[in-house]
Amino acid sequence: MGFYFAxxxxxxxxxxxxxxxxxxxxxxxGVTRIVNFAHGSLYMVxxxxxxxxxxxxxxxxxxxxxxxLVAAAIVGLIGxxxxxxxxxxxxxxxxxxxxVATFGVLLIFQDATLAIWGAQDLLGPRAPxxxxxxxxxxxPIPEYDLxxxxxxPLVLLGIWLLFRKTRWGVLVRAATQDRExxxxxxxxxxxxxxxxxxxxxxxxxxxxxLQIPRETVSLQMDLSVIGEAFVIxxxxxxxxxxxxxxxxxxxxxxxxxxxxxxxxxxxVLPFIVMAIVLTLRPHGLFGAAGSEHGxxxxxxxxxxxxxEKGMMILFAAMAVFAxxxxxxxxxxxVLLVDxxxxxxxxxxxxxxxxxxxxxxxxHAAYFxxxxxxxxxxxxxxxxGMLPTIFLAPAVAGAGALFFGWFCVRLSGVxxxxxxxxxxxxxxxxxxxxxxxxxxxxxIVGVWPAGWASSDKVYFYLAFVCCIGxxxxxxxxxxxxFGYTLRGIRDSRTRAEAIGVDSRFxxxxxxxxxxxxxxxxxxxxxxxxxxxFPDSLGIAQSIDGLIMVLLGGIHALAGPILGAGVFVxxxxxxxxxxxxxxxxxxxxxxxxxxxxxxxxxxxNRLFARIRAVRKGxxx
Amino acid sequence: xxxxxxxxxxxxxxxxxxxxxxxxxxxxxxEFLALIGPNGAGKTTCFxxxxxxxxxxxxxxxxxGKELVGxxxxxxxxxxxxxxxQITETFLSMTVLENVxxxxxxxxxxxxxxxxxxxxxxxxxxxxxxELVSMQEHASRACSELAYGDLKRLELAIALAHDPVLxxxxxxxxxxxxxxxxxxxxxxxxxxxxxxVSVVFTEHxxxxxxxxxxxxxxxxxxxxxxxxxxSEIRENPMVQEVYLGGGAxxxxxxxxxxx
Numbered sequence: 044m045g046f047y048f049a050x051x052x053x054x055x056x057x058x059x060x061x062x063x064x065x066x067x068x069x070x071x072x073g074v075t076r077i078v079n080f081a082h083g084s085l086y087m088v089x090x091x092x093x094x095x096x097x098x099x100x101x102x103x104x105x106x107x108x109x110x111x112l113v114a115a116a117i118v119g120l121i122g123x124x125x126x127x128x129x130x131x132x133x134x135x136x137x138x139x140x141x142x143v144a145t146f147g148v149l150l151i152f153q154d155a156t157l158a159i160w161g162a163q164d165l166l167g168p169r170a171p172x173x174x175x176x177x178x179x180x181x182x183p184i185p186e187y188d189l190x191x192x193x194x195x196p197l198v199l200l201g202i203w204l205l206f207r208k209t210r211w212g213v214l215v216r217a218a219t220q221d222r223e224x225x226x227x228x229x230x231x232x233x234x235x236x237x238x239x240x241x242x243x244x245x246x247x248x249x250x251x252x253l254q255i256p257r258e259t260v261s262l263q264m265d266l267s268v269i270g271e272a273f274v275i276x277x278x279x280x281x282x283x284x285x286x287x288x289x290x291x292x293x294x295x296x297x298x299x300x301x302x303x304x305x306x307x308x309x310x311v312l313p314f315i316v317m318a319i320v321l322t323l324r325p326h327g328l329f330g331a332a333g334s335e336h337g338x339x340x341x342x343x344x345x346x347x348x349x350x351e352k353g354m355m356i357l358f359a360a361m362a363v364f365a366x367x368x369x370x371x372x373x374x375x376x377v378l379l380v381d382x383x384x385x386x387x388x389x390x391x392x393x394x395x396x397x398x399x400x401x402x403x404x405x406h407a408a409y410f411x412x413x414x415x416x417x418x419x420x421x422x423x424x425x426x427g428m429l430p431t432i433f434l435a436p437a438v439a440g441a442g443a444l445f446f447g448w449f450c451v452r453l454s455g456v457x458x459x460x461x462x463x464x465x466x467x468x469x470x471x472x473x474x475x476x477x478x479x480x481x482x483x484x485x486i487v488g489v490w491p492a493g494w495a496s497s498d499k500v501y502f503y504l505a506f507v508c509c510i511g512x513x514x515x516x517x518x519x520x521x522x523x524f525g526y527t528l529r530g531i532r533d534s535r536t537r538a539e540a541i542g543v544d545s546r547f548x549x550x551x552x553x554x555x556x557x558x559x560x561x562x563x564x565x566x567x568x569x570x571x572x573x574x575f576p577d578s579l580g581i582a583q584s585i586d587g588l589i590m591v592l593l594g595g596i597h598a599l600a601g602p603i604l605g606a607g608v609f610v611x612x613x614x615x616x617x618x619x620x621x622x623x624x625x626x627x628x629x630x631x632x633x634x635x636x637x638x639x640x641x642x643x644x645x646n647r648l649f650a651r652i653r654a655v656r657k658g659x660x661x
Numbered sequence: 662x663x664x665x666x667x668x669x670x671x672x673x674x675x676x677x678x679x680x681x682x683x684x685x686x687x688x689x690x691x692e693f694l695a696l697i698g699p700n701g702a703g704k705t706t707c708f709x710x711x712x713x714x715x716x717x718x719x720x721x722x723x724x725x726g727k728e729l730v731g732x733x734x735x736x737x738x739x740x741x742x743x744x745x746x747q748i749t750e751t752f753l754s755m756t757v758l759e760n761v762x763x764x765x766x767x768x769x770x771x772x773x774x775x776x777x778x779x780x781x782x783x784x785x786x787x788x789x790x791x792e793l794v795s796m797q798e799h800a801s802r803a804c805s806e807l808a809y810g811d812l813k814r815l816e817l818a819i820a821l822a823h824d825p826v827l828x829x830x831x832x833x834x835x836x837x838x839x840x841x842x843x844x845x846x847x848x849x850x851x852x853x854x855x856x857x858v859s860v861v862f863t864e865h866x867x868x869x870x871x872x873x874x875x876x877x878x879x880x881x882x883x884x885x886x887x888x889x890x891x892s893e894i895r896e897n898p899m900v901q902e903v904y905l906g907g908g909a910x911x912x913x914x915x916x917x918x919x920x
Contacts, residue, residue: 343754344754344803344805345754345755345756345759345803345804518775518776519775521778521779521780522774522775522776522777522778522779523766523771523772523773523774523777523779523782524772524773524774524775525779526755526759526762526763526766526779527763527766527767527772529752529754529755530752530755530763532754533751533752533753533754533755534750534751534752534753536746536750537746537750537751537752537819538752539734539735540734540735540738540744540746540750541738541763541764541767541768541819541822541823542735542736542738542739542767542768542823543735543767543772544735548772548773551773
């Protein structure tokens with residue numbers, strides 16, 4: 044009995060730390076509608092700062108708490124800086140841009156932290172006066188855990204008082220309900236948004252700073268916490284602080300008991316709970332309808348079929364590309380296969396997001412299923428390479444069919460979060476299920492059949508599959524099915540009013556995009572000869588998003604250009620020491636200066652040339 | 662004349678409020694029927710029970726003898742009911758012509774076709790429909806660039822794409838300039854007469870109602886209080902009382918008319 048009570052207390056202590064980071068995330072989303080991927084970085088920086096401050100001051104209990112608060116305050120100021128320099132410019136951008144921009148900030152933070160504090164994990168000081176353990180019902184409970192259990196509800200109370208009793212709090216609640224209305228009433232939005240972001244950042248920093256006696260401070264803190272924080276926010280309902288607390292308690296306590304029965308479950312449990320909650324309550328436990336969408340987007344221009352000149356240029360480019368292995372060395376040939384795989388993956392993601400209007404933060408799931416299915420078919424089932432190239436994407440499609448059924452019931456940020464959950468569940472399974480997937484060691488020795496083993500032959504095999512896949516999806520974009528998906532994206536009401544079953548079509552679109560991503564994963568597995576859990580991790584999903592964004596989401600050519608440029612930049616940049624900073628800056632430059640991506644930039648360039656020409660002849 | 666639509670004893674309550682109470686009417690082929698009433702009278706609730714968005718608590722709606730209650734909106738559309746929206750709903754990222762083509766593609770059950778070019782399907786028919794609403798010169802324009810009145814006409818073309826027997830128009834002229842209103846409803850009336858489509862529409866603009874409706878139903882607090890032609894409704898003292906206010910202006914007008 045005592046043991047179970049101890050587990051409960053551990054769960055509640057964890058809930059408090061999770062609540063601190065999740066509440067900040069939720070408040071920021073509620074007011075600014077920004078899904079802040081860099082929130083985990085603020086948490087991490089809070090921990091590092093607290094470590095430095097507390098170690099440096101060495102003033103006992105007073106010094107510890109002062110250090111924690113000062114660290115949180117500094118993080119609040121860093122938040123202000125981020126808000127004023129970056130976020131302020133993208134409040135009206137689609138949620139995808141905001142997510143990718145904040146991911147750029149995350150990359151910059153990773154390298155900045157590395158440069159300042161080094162790669163070594165740091166063991167934080169214990170909290171003076173709370174470094175012992177109390178015996179409760181015979182079980183030792185760390186005193187610090189008890190303090191945390193109290194801090195969570197105290198912060199919740201503080202936020203509640205702030206929101207109920209101050210004018211500023213009333214404005215925050217009003218903006219969470221209806222931003223436009225608050226702006227129409229003459230409230231200074233810039234100031235309101237900045238202050239909100241500072242509060243959110245402060246809470247994240249506080250959460251991180253309070254972790255130092257419990258957890259080693261490391262560079263992995265940001266990404267490891269952000270997934271869980273998203274889940275908490277979504278379960279509680281975007282924008283709801285109470286929801287965040289309830290969800291944090293729910294997840295942490297469930298987790299504390301579930302690991303007793305099935306120790307591996309902790310990685311996937313939050314995501315499973317989220318999937319269940321969202322299927323039953325599409326806006327989370329305390330979320331309001333309509334909270335799922337960011338800023339409204341401008342309608343895109345009608346699709347145009349390519350003109351004859353464009354076709355000729357395209358065919359010429361393809362011919363040059365097809366001949367390239369003859370000219371360039373094997374190393375470049377391998378890189379070109381990477382480009383094709385990335386392009387196919389980006390095109391499949393674009394089909395789902397750009398055409399289908401379903402933003403996915405977890406598209407890597409289907410890439411990864413394709414890769415793992417191929418590896419397992421070849422290594423464990425002894426199926427040949429060619430049948431595998433057909434079967435593995437079908438398995439990925441089946442996976443997308445399964446997860447898609449849940450996802451298409453939602454929309455906007457909630458849909459995106461559920462796709463992320465699906466990817467994380469699969470990632471957890473591949474990571475944990477050692478005997479089938481090899482866990483962290485992956486599956487190695489997945490080589491193509493003998494006849495296709497040379498780099499040149501494999502290049503042509505990949506060429507046929509990838510270019511074929513890209514051609515197929517472009518064709519589909521112009522087909523009645525593609526138009527139906529775009530129609531549903533534009534106006535679900537209108538689609539239903541002309542007899543279209545919008546959910547069913549979206550489901551099929553989701554599945555198709557998943558199957559094609561699986562094909563990309565299959566080609567990838569054979570070209571690398573191995574698969575690892577990374578292939579369905581968050582980073583792979585974000586890579587896809589960056590490619591689509593870099594190329595321009597509103598153009599069919601966007602993902603093709605974006606993927607090409609992305610792989611080239613990545614290949615060059617990752618050889619450098621602080622490549623994340625460079626990459627983060629590139630992302631921010633694209634988002635802030637060229638929000639319509641490369642394709643949009645080229646279009647604008649052509650439009651300008653045409654205008655100049657017309658002016659010249661007239 | 663044969664009856665297209667029979668609504669019988671429709672009732673719907675929201676919480677404690679009886680939005681529509683025991684409402685019945687018939688609609689004949691080719692008839693242009695207006696549903697009017699002050700705000701909160703239950704017009705929209707009625708409308709949504711006809712097109713399947715709301716399930717009535719009691720009552721039935723029969724389209725050419727087939728029950729519509731309990732059928733999904735998109736199935737009702739397939740049975741031959743077209744609709745336009747109070748605030749236009751179109752596919753903004755497509756051209757005007759493509760919007761009409763989409764309706765035809767859906768009608769011909771080609772939505773899962775992955776290999777045809779959508780823009781080449783049912784072009785002629787789509788162009789005909791645009792001509793019907795005098796939108797042919799806008800065919801290749803992006804829908805997002807259209808003026809509001811043109812969007813309304815486009816919606817009409819879309820609604821006519823599957824040769825409906827019944828057209829439901831929810832406040833067709835809301836948000837339009839007075840001259841545009843008259844033009845749109847004159848166009849609708851002409852199409853209705855030519856194609857023998859039956860129309861039920863709700864409307865706030867009495868000029869439009871009296872100018873075009875063959876018959877008018879007046880709702881107040883969820884109940885049908887009057888029914889008749891324009892002049893009958895004008896004369897009806899109960900309508901004047903609850904709907905038009907029955908104030909001094911009206912009496913003055915009547916006196917002026919009788920003088």
